[in-house]
Amino acid sequence: MNSKFPDIPLDGWRPTKNTLHLYCQIIGKIRLAMHPRLNHWWHVPLYVTPAGLSTHTIPYADGNFEIELDLKSHRFCVRTSGGREEDFALYDGLSVADFYSSVLANLAKLGIRPNIRPTPYEAPSTTPFPDDTENQSYDKEYIERAHQVLVTIDDILQEFRGRFTGKSTPVHMFWHSFDLALTRFSGKRAPVREGAGIVEREAYSHEVISFGFWFGDDKVPAPALYAYAAPEPRGLADETLSPAAAKWSESSGAHLAILMYEDLRTSPDPRHTALDFLESAYMAGARRAGWDVEQLRLDASE
Secondary structure: OOOOOOOOHHHHHHHHHHHHHHHHHHHHHHHHHOOOOOOHOOOOOEEEOOOOEEEEOEEEOEEEEEEEOOOOEEEEEEEEOOOOOOOOOOOOOHHHHHHHHHHHHHHHHOOOOOOOOOOOOOOOOOHHHHHHOOOOOOOOOHHHHHHHHHHHHHHHHHHHOOOOOEEOOOOOOEEOOOOOEEEEEEEEEEEOOOOOOOOHHHHOEEEEEEEEEEEOOOOOOOEEEEEEEOOOOOOOHHHOOOOOOOOOEEEEEEEEEEEHHHHHHHOOHHHHHHHHHHHHHHHHHHHOOOOHHHHHHHHOOO
């Protein structure tokens, strides 16, 4: 087994994935509630760390604090700039309800009292967090595999981000859809899609090409790399993707470039394959949308 690209079939860990997703929603909502607003919802996501997933620093009355899900030692940790810490163990059987109450109790010990809406958002459950005793699976082996995948893909996306001189998001994990994502901007404003809600209007206020990885869902029941352009330029799906295993997939009238994780991890050089896919998807969208590709490309010789 390639240790950097471990096997992680959705069916093998779906209950654990769903529980972890909901844990992340609770932590993410705390960041959403307490971090100063940033453009395109950049104050919302989580970030991959050597140990797990983190909010990075969040300000509060006594300084700042950070929440981390340590997916190696399997603990929830919160640290403050004043040097105080609280933590508790993550284990199989820890329900979302118990996780939620423990998070709030540990934060309260540090004088941190976030006010969040305690309901999932576009998640595998609609049960309010305080009442969710059903989602309680925590398979440590799959948790550690998932973290390794995120570390590897985060590293690849960071390298890909560095090739672009235009405006770009950080590499971050959106907890609502549970995907690791990176977005490039052309600099042009985008028309507001009719019927778009507040989240979409802010996220797609400008022309973008987005890239990312998710562990699979009901529509695509296996992990995959993806890319899309918004607004989608005409003829996008006529463009050729690389490698040959990559395909265009239609979803809700739009097109996603997809490279299944299994095709990636079993390729002779998975890192090269991933970067090749990302570059081909970018060029497909940039060509069709008329981006100034050369002006936005980093000159590695400089």
